[in-house]
Amino acid sequence: MCIESFLRYIRYEKNFSSHTVLSYRNDLLQFVDYYFTCKSERFSPKSVDRDLVRNWIVYLVEKGRTPRSISRKVSTLRSFFKFLVKEGIIPFTPIQNIQLPKISKPLPAFLKEEEMDLLLDGIDFGDNFRGVRDKLIINMFYSTGIRRGELIGLQDADVDIYMSAMKVTGKRNKQRIIPFGKELRIQIEGYRSVRDRDVKGEHKTFFVKEDGQPLYPELVSRIVTRYLNMVSTLTKKSPHVLRHTFASAMLNNGAELNSIKELLGHSSLASTEVYTHITFEELKQSYKQAHPRAEKKGGRYEN
Incomplete structure (x- = not known):
């Protein structure tokens, strides 16, 4: 049977794993x-034509298959029929211009303001x-939206308490200026005072360990995880x-999307627009909880 020939081909010529071959076979x-x-x-x-494939996709959707699962199954068919064309069994593949269900990306996880x-x-x-250092790390992430690597790379000269702004070097060495408020400025002053008193060295790097050496990524992640565990049940x-x-807090409190884009250092507005979906989800939940007829029969607010 041509299916068995295809499975032997991907197993022994393409060196696919036995697990992958089994998945192809089931599909x-x-x-x-x-x-x-x-x-x-x-x-x-x-006898397989494009309409049959499209109807199969509709059938899978109606059966409750996820877009990701359907996409994988169609990918299996595409590889199979491409093999049959290569072997001269069929003249062309029916898997052409097939529109797949969109795979929705999970919304970014975030903490509530409270x-x-x-x-x-x-x-x-x-x-x-x-x-003092760990609290400043937490608040600097929350108050500026900088990335972990950007925080580790901060130089002491990059943080200007008089201008209430910091110079951040992001991806591809692209620099941007991020303003910060009074609370963070006071914390920065307090951190510098304790650091200069208790940690030896010149402190060219802004954040340091107790021995004066710069932070490293795993340490920063452990600090954040430790404290977020105290207030949040998020998995991540x-x-x-x-x-x-x-980003969510800025958008919820009236900041323009383009301003958030610049603060985050996104190269495209499309990367920032995901946060509008977060706030809309919050809006839906608030409506469902607050409106007296949102959950009543005939008046349910649909997701």
Whole structure:
């Protein structure tokens, strides 16, 4: 059977793993079952046309298959029919200009404002060097939206408390200026005072460890995870979650999307627009919780 020939081809000539070959086999047999249901005849690749493939996709959608699962199955068919064309079994592939269901990307995880208020106002970080530094790290992520690598790379000369602004070097060495508020300025002054008192060295790098050496990525992630665990039940807790939290808070409080784009250092506005979906989801939840008829029969607010 041509399916078995194809499976041998991808296993021994393309060196696909046995697990992948099994997945291809299952996908193809599911399609053959659908073919038989529609045509009531033995499977023949020459009888497969574009309409049959499209109808199969509709069938999979109606069965509740996810867009990602459907996309994989169609990819299997595409490889199979491409092999048949290569072997001269069929003149052309029916998998042409097939429109697949869109794969929705998960929304970025973020903390609520009240969770951040609890963390920054209600948690005791301590007044020693490590506590002062760690609290500033958390608040700098939340107040500026910078990336982990950008925070680690901050030089002491980059942070100007008189201008209340910092120079950040982002991806591809692109630099931008990020303003900050009074609270962060006071914390920066306090951190510098404790650092200069307790840690030896010239401190060309803004954030340092107790031995005066620069921070490293894993340490920053551990610091963030430790404190976010105290206030949040999110599965994912990372510096990037605080970057998302910054963007969400800015948008919820009236900032323009283009301004957020510049602050985050995005090269395209499309990267920033994902945060509008976050705020819309919040808006839907607020409506469903607050409106008296949102959940009533005949008046349910649809997702």
